[in-house]
Amino acid sequence: MLIEQSAYANRWRAVSPAAKGGFALGGLLAAFVANTPTAAAGIALVVVATTLLGARVSPWLYLRVAAPATAFLAVSSLSLMFSISLDASGGPQWQFAPDAVSRIATVASRSLASLAALLFLVLTTPLRDLIVLLRQLRVPEVILDLMVLCYRMLFVLSEAMHDMLTAQAARLGHASARRSLHSLGLLAANLVVQVWQRAQALATAALARNGCGSLRFLSPAFAHARRDTLIAAAASLALIALAGSLDR
Amino acid sequence: MHIMEGFLPVEHAVGWTLASAPFVVWSVRAVRARLDEYPEQRMLLGVAAAFALVLSALKLPSVTGSCSHPTGIGLGALLFGPAAMVLVGLVVLVFQALLLAHGGLTTLGANVFSMAIVGSFVAAGVFRASRTFRLSLATSVFLAACLGDLATYVTTSVQLAWAFPDPAGGFVASMAKFAGIFALTQIPLAITEGLLTVLVVNALIRFNADEMKHLPLFLTRGARA
The missing domain is CATH 1.10.287 (Helix Hairpins)
Structure with a gap:
């Protein structure tokens, strides 16, 4: 499992999951706030760069993890590119969709920005830490x-x-x-x-062992959790602001 | 087939999440009640979720040569009933998003709806109906798994078509495009999964008749060994 390898071996392994989750959430929000393909692509670029340069995830591994999702994107874009309508004799007629390029650009850039945010989270945070985070969120x-x-x-x-x-x-x-x-x-x-x-x-x-209820484990402690969460919150706000400012 | 992260517009992502939420809440309650009665099933459901994930890593021989994998939802719905499968399906989808980057968090609601909810209810419903019409066990299992898979794929196509209607032909044309483009992999996959599920159930009845006695769906009509 490639994602697991990176989740345990990246430079930000010891950073609190709340901070990393917060930044990923900021990335997702920014991807949806961005109204133009340029803005969404800018967000994707920033988040990918953070993952590769900040957390030092190997670019080769990153590409391999992202490949299946991008294949889905390519196949779906293909169906957005063409438009079917009925011609005079009632048969189906294929044509290039009039707004295909702008539509595909919007969807693809938003998907890639969101994918980058998801990959940032999963490539830097082991699932064990994510479960701790979910417990804090009262799942x-x-x-x-x-x-x-x-x-x-x-x-x-x-x-x-x-x-x-x-x-x-x-x-x-x-x-x-x-x-x-x-x-x-x-x-x-x-x-x-x-x-x-x-x-x-x-x-x-x-x-x-007298266990008849839910399973409980000790939660790992993270140094500087509060500081890291504050930094992540600031970075998320900056991302969202960037998405808004690139629109204009 | 899961919709990738960020692909759906925000109102659709939120809408499908809201549509799935009541089923998930219902399933959480049902599973909680079941665990109060049979605490030992806590482990069983957890291991079953891992099983569905491992199964989805299996590569099936497929006619089109594409990589297709079984979802295991049909089998799970027959073994544990749809009430538990909604929750198990949710956990499987969360794991696929977090461990394989397959599917996503914003599209989780839509994917839960098509796979865990529609897939397992259709599989369980078709199985019940087939047994009521006195079809053989093998035929019923095949139909349940195969149609459960197809229902998931059709629901996903509807979700995509609704989010991205064709500029000229509208929803119907868009549905035809999405369903057509994914039919290439999904229809052979549904048939293979149906056959595979029959083989699994046959082997289970031959080697594990004891365990099969305690399963919800097989209890109702009594599977013959």
């Missing part, structure tokens, strides 16, 4: 419990899946598309069985 305990469990089991299950895929491939289980589908069916079924067994084991382990 219901049930949702947090599911997130904590999901995060802990994710890597266990994906290793089990990887092992099964290797074992199946070693026995020519993926030699043809038909066999592959059959093997994947068996794999998913095996994994579902594991879901039950592992959940049962976790429940027994929790019961053995």
Whole structure:
């Protein structure tokens, strides 16, 4: 998982998640405040530069993480580029949409600016810290419990899946598309069985330690949390002001 | 197929979030009540969310050669019921946004609506209806997973078409464009996911009949092993 690698290894790993979340929120707001493509592109540029230069996220990794979302953007822009109408005989008629360029520029620049804000947050902050932030924001305990469990089991299950895929491939289980589908069916079924067994084991382990309510962990402490949050708030306001001023 | 971060205009992003909110609140309450009765299911739902995420990393052999992955929502809706799946789907979508940059935070409401709400209700509804019409278990499971997937894809196309109507043809033309362009990957994917879900359920009934007895949907009509 590329995002996890960067979240744990970047320069701003120890900065309080509230500060980083605040700056990402500022970026998202600025992306929507920006009325012109130039303004949104300016915001995207500033946020990307902050991520690459400030948090020292590797540019190569950044591009690889952003690639799938930009592919979605490209495909959707394609459909915005053309317009269908009915001609005199009632058949569909394709033509270039009259305002296509300005429309695509608006949507693409806003999407890229928002994507940059999301990537800033996830590439600098491990999920564990984000869950702490969500707890501070009073997200219901049930949702947090599911997130904590999901995060802990994710890597266990994906290793089990990887092992099964290797074992199946070693026995020519993926030699043809038909066999592959059959093997994947068996794999998913095996994994579902594991879901039950592992959940049962976790429940027994929790019961053995008198755990019968929600799961609680010590929250990590962040040095200079207040100072960093103030700086992030100021930076967010500056971003929003920049989005507003680039409009004119 | 999830809508990327920032793609929807602000009023649509807010609107879909408001539309999804009551379902999420309802699901949180339903899950809370279920956990009060069966505390051991806390772990099960958490592990199930991880399972759906891991499953979405699987690459299916697809006709068009595109990378398509199963959503696992159909299977989840059959195993745990739509009330729990809305919440599990929400957690899965948040993780996909935060760990894979797939989907996004501003489009979370729209994506929850199309995948976790419409997808799981359609899958569970189709399964119930098929069993009422006495279709075989395999056919019912296939229809549920396949139509659940298709409903998600159609809802996403509606969301995109509504946000970006065609300048000449309006909503309908735009819907045709978005649905057409994504049909290439989504229709083979829905069929594959349907087949895959049948294989999974068959294997589960063969090897795990005991666990299957406690599941909401299978309880009602009684799956035959």
